[in-house]
Amino acid sequence: MSPKNLDKMLDSALMEIIPFNVAIIDRQLSVIRANSRFEKAFGEWRGKKCYEAYKNLNSACQNCRAMKTFTDGKERVMDEVGRDLNGRRAHYLCHLAPIRNESGEVVYIAGLSHDITESKDREREFNIFFERVPCYITVIDRDYKIIRANERFRDTFGDTIGDYCYKIYKRRSSRCTHCPAAKTFNDGGTHTSEQLGITKAGQNADYVVTTTPLTRGEEQIEHVIEISTDITEMKMLEKEVLEAERLAAVGQTVAGLAHSIKNILMGLEGGKYIVSVGLKKDDKEMIAQGWEMLERNFEKTTSLVKDFLSFAKGRLPEVQSIDPNDLVMEIIELYKEIAKKSGIDLRAELDNTIKKTPLDPKGIHTCLTNLVSNALDACEMSDKNDRFVCIKTKEEKGMLIFEVTDNGCGMDCDIKRKIFTTFFTTKGGGGTGLGLLTTRKIIQEHGGKIIVHSKKGEGAHFRIELPRRRLKSLLHKEEEQ
C-alpha cells in the first residue's frame, strides 16, 4: 500500500480507529462530526451543540473550556461530568485539541473523551472507606511529616497535614523511642506497637499502631501508612477488671485473716478458761498450762500482725529483662537436695525458645519458691513411690506460662485445692496462709493470674499466666520512673 493510499484510508478511518469518543466542534460549539463510539455513548449528535450532546444542557457551560481553547489555542485535559444515554451521571476524561486552518487560526476543536465512571466510583468508594473507617489512618513521608490523614484522625488529633506525626500523636518534639514507622522505613516490613497519645482535647488515647510501607515501585520507601486502633476504652475495662480482681483478692485476704484471728481467739479463750478453772481449783499446773496458752497466742497475734503488715506493705517490683528458664533453674538448684532426701523427683521442662522477658525476678522467685515448697510438702504427705514435682515454662497465645505440677496425694481433693486458691493455711499452727496470698499478689502486679487444677489422687497443677503485652508495659513503667 502506498503512503498516499494510507493517508486516504486514515482520513476516513482514523475517527473510528481511535479508542475514544471523538467529536469535532466548530466555533459555534456545534458538533459537526463524531465517531460511532461517540454516538453510542451520547446518542444522536447531528444538529446539536456540544453542551446538548455531552450534558443534555440548554445553554453553554458556565466555564466553557472549548471557548477558551478557541481563544488561546491551548490543548486542555480535564474531568467532565455528563449524562449517558440513559440519563445517568457519567464521568469523562476529556482532551480538547485545537484544529487550525492554514493561517493558524483555530477553526475546530477535536474533543476526545473516555468514560471513567467506574474508576471514579472506585475512587469515591475508596475515599469514603479511607475517611470513615473506624481507625486513625495517616500517611507520612521520610521526614515523619503527615501528608494525608483520614477524617477520624483529623477529628481526634486535629487537621494536621504537614506536621510531624510524633508532634501530633504525642506532642513530642522528637521522634518516639520505639517508633514502628522508623522500622518500616528501615526494613520495609509491617510493624505493630502499643502507644499512648494525646488528643487535640488533651486527653490520653491508648492505641495500637500498625505501620506498613506505601510503595509505588521505588527502591527506597518514600511513604509509610500508619493505621491505629483506639484501645482507650478497652484499656479502661482492663483496668476495671484488674481492680475487681484486686478487690476480690482483698476479700479473700480478709476472709483468710478472719480465719487466722478466730483460731488465735480460740487459743486465747482456751487459755483464759484453763487459767480460770485452775484458779478455782487452785491447780497450779492448770494455771501454768493456761498461762502458757495465753502467752503463745499473744505471740501468734504479734507475728500475724507483723506478717500481714509486711505483706500489705509489699516491696516495689524491680523489673529486669531476664530469661525465665534461668529463674526455674535457680529454684531447682535450691530445692534439689531437699527433694532428693525425700525421694521426690524434682525436674524442669523448659521451652528453650522463650525470649528474655521483663519481670521482677525476686518476685517471681518468691512465687515459684512458694509453689514448689507446697508441692514438695504435698508429695511428702503422699505414700506413692514415684512422687515428682515438675516446673515447666512455655509460651502460649502471647503469654509466658510457668507451671508447677506434683503428683502428691496430700491434696484434699474437694477442699485443699480451694484452700490453695483462697489462701487459707492448713499447716496447723505453722502457717499464716500468706505464702500463696503473696504469690497471687506478685502475679497480679505482673498483670497475670494464677490458676489451680487438682483431681482426686492426681496431685495439683498450678499455672501462672503472664500476658506478654502487660509485661512489656512493666518495662515501660520502669523506664518512665
Place this chain on the structure above:
Amino acid sequence: MIQKRNKILIIDDEPDAVNYLKAVLCENNIEGISAENSKIAWESLEKDKPDMICLDIMMPRESGISLYVRLREDRRFAEIPVIIISGVEPAGEFDIYKFIANKKIPPPEKYIEKPIRVENFIKAINEILEKEILKHK
C-alpha cells in the same frame, strides 16, 4: 443429765484448740481424746469408738469435710454424731452442706464456729447425747 462418762474424739491440728476443748469436756465429766490429723483419727476410731466426734475443717493432708464424708460412708462409724468446730464460716467458701448436698449423706449434728462459747458447746453436746440415748432405747 449425763449418765455415764462419755468419750469424745477431738480431731484438730491446733494443739491449743484441743487443750481448750479437752479442758471444757473434763470439767463436764466427759473424756476427751484427740487426734491431730485424719490418719491418727482413723486409727483411733478403729481401736475404740467414741460417743461423739468434734471435727475441725482446715487440717493438713485431709480436710475435715473429706474425713466427714468418709466417716458417713463407713458403716462402722456412720452413726457417730459429729460436731464441726471450725474457724471457717459455715456458709462461706467451704460450705460443708454444699459439699455433701449430692452425696446422700446426712449433715453433721451441729456446726460451731471458733472461738466456741463454752455454754453453747456443752448445751449442744448434751442435746446430741440425749437424742442418742432416746434413739437407742
